Amino acid sequence: MSDSKVYRSTTTAPVNIAVIKYWGKRDTTLNLPTNSSLSVTLSQQSLRTLTTASCADSYSGPDSLILNGEEEDIQSSKRTQACLKNLRQLREEIEAKDASMPKLSKMSLRLVSANNFPTAAGLASSAAGFAALVRSIADLYELPQTPQQLSLIARQGSGSACRSVMGGYVAWRSGTMEDGSDSLAEEVAPVSHWPEMRALILVVSADKKGVPSTAGMQTTVATSSLAPARFKDIVPARMAEIEKAIHDKDFETFARVTMQDSNSFHAICLDSWPPIQYLTDVSRAAINAVETVNRKAGKLVCAYTFDAGPNAVIYYVEEDSHKVAGVFKNHLPNVAGWDSEFGAAIKPNETGGLESKTVMTLKNGVSRVICTAVGGGPEKVDTHLVDESGKAVEV
Amino acid sequence: MSDSKVYRSTTTAPVNIAVIKYWGKRDTTLNLPTNSSLSVTLSQQSLRTLTTASCADSYSGPDSLILNGEEEDIQSSKRTQACLKNLRQLREEIEAKDASMPKLSKMSLRLVSANNFPTAAGLASSAAGFAALVRSIADLYELPQTPQQLSLIARQGSGSACRSVMGGYVAWRSGTMEDGSDSLAEEVAPVSHWPEMRALILVVSADKKGVPSTAGMQTTVATSSLAPARFKDIVPARMAEIEKAIHDKDFETFARVTMQDSNSFHAICLDSWPPIQYLTDVSRAAINAVETVNRKAGKLVCAYTFDAGPNAVIYYVEEDSHKVAGVFKNHLPNVAGWDSEFGAAIKPNETGGLESKTVMTLKNGVSRVICTAVGGGPEKVDTHLVDESGKAVEV
8 A cells, every 4th residue: 555645844944154264175075174164044034945845655756856946957966965865864764763654765855945035146045955955854754863963964965054054153163084974063152142143245246157166165275375274274263263252242353253264265265276256346345345334433343254256244233233234224225125124124324434436336236135134043834835745836 | 175066877777577476574674575576677668767866065955856856755764765875885985995086975965766657557666766766876876786786775765676676587585684685686587588578567547546565565464364374385486486487488387377476465465454455356357368368379378467456467478469468459459558669569369259348347447558578677878867057857
């Protein structure tokens, strides 16, 4: 007798933005990094991936994934296959111990996933994507593994995904083992420790996609003569410094280290051969604006950080919203994105003192903003993207 | 009886553009660098400073300098004073040995200097300026010192000036002595060894002056955690590599090391705190254009390098003029500067294959070009900028 039931589990997972950057792999298959990194998990109200994992005896064909309405080729994705293989093995272990459990590990998986932010925003969605994929399948399989243990699997999908399996302030410990078994995520502090952290993302209309990060990282590892010092000494010192700043809720140290590490990361990109440059004149204008706001405040009230693209992420704490986000809202009132939970209350601040050239560059280059904050980890929800008959729901 | 004669000597001195960059002082008073550097001396037909040094018993008041028609305050310039003091001491030594020599060391100096290129070009003129100042006074004083010995004095005026006392391919040896006595220029190869070297300078209309190099250097030395590896290991290795490339006339190695070292220098600037950024979107477009030209050629036929500003200097050898400079002439036919000795013969090349975005950025951002070549060192000339009565000549 065949089991006609469609098993489903749905999870949302967050985006994270690193303040100590991951750039360089010491093992490209296992996604083992050259250095530890640390990120702030962002609120899922603004940015999240929603993924339903489902399986059924009635599903025919291989595992499949529909992402934002498009069928993805996961058969040829080694990274996705590594995650699925690991999760199935864990399910098989449970099934082997308890013969009454349905043999989900033998069924095809049907995965349906959707982001609540436009792909055009140029935000790396792979971290939230793989965190949601791993978490939803782990829930479907009723796996007993902790988020930290699941981070080992998510890491193989996308390095930074290992930091999206938890909320708050999350470290990815580089580890030293060859098999990667100690290269995992660790909570540095939960959201509740320092919930006032805010992030304003300036989304820059890029003319074209830059160097993909996987290829770029390997170019840096292979060619940058400045990079070894970063991997070996500079990042470990900064990890210790920023973890203490987070524990102490010392925003000034947090801000300085965040900006220095972003600059250091882009420095080793520029030092690569051929050179990799993600920062544009618009990015530089955002840096200039942050410097001006900090100068005017007489202390560091905001910090910029840039990933592998021109978008600026600006961290600040809630009490400085007017001093920081207010200045950007004053100059960019008409771009999309201010009408969010975290953005609506921000009042335009006309006393920012930005140079007119900076303002003009931002006005011409910023296509939207995202107002968000530190947030929690993946959450199980009931809004499934696969219906009870196993059909993908339109999003 | 007073000596009413006006003594005069006039020299021209060249600009040099480093291919291994000087960025960082280990001693700010003596201008001792954190690393050796190497430059190409550029032809004085395009870029030179002309300086007349004169002295007379009849001159009253302190030493003076008129630069491009404007009186400069050299009394409060420690760097200029250090040069003048050193040169006077050497003259005094001669006068002490031979009582028949006129006591020029006791007379006030009247210096008049003019550049043959607009200050607005944003080219560092201090190297040519101090080289001309030192050479003209040394000639006036009939000093027996060699160019290398004079480089010790010019270095105290402006670090990179020590490389402008010689022509061709010039190294500035960092040295190790605390008194700076071994921090001097050395000819790596004369112009005649590799006279085919050409330089195309894309002068970028900068919106504002960036961080001055003296202040920037010290920020980098004090704050960049990536810089020590550059000073200690990376530059020494590159010096050896590029000197061999020059001896072998191996343009491909010369080009790669030149580009890598420019990128490394700008990387440690970005890694400084606060960060220093000289490259703009126009600079990036120039990098992109050079990469495209090289890709099309199937080998490195040109190399970019950037000093403390957005201007691109593009080195290539004469036989590749059409492949390199021709591409830029094709896209920037209307900017000033193509009608020089080295520029007039370049034929526009319509097959460059530059991306339209790159072309547009260059068209909007490049205000003039300078077509030049490797050239000789300072030269004594008879076109004095001070007349026989001691009066400055209008330039």
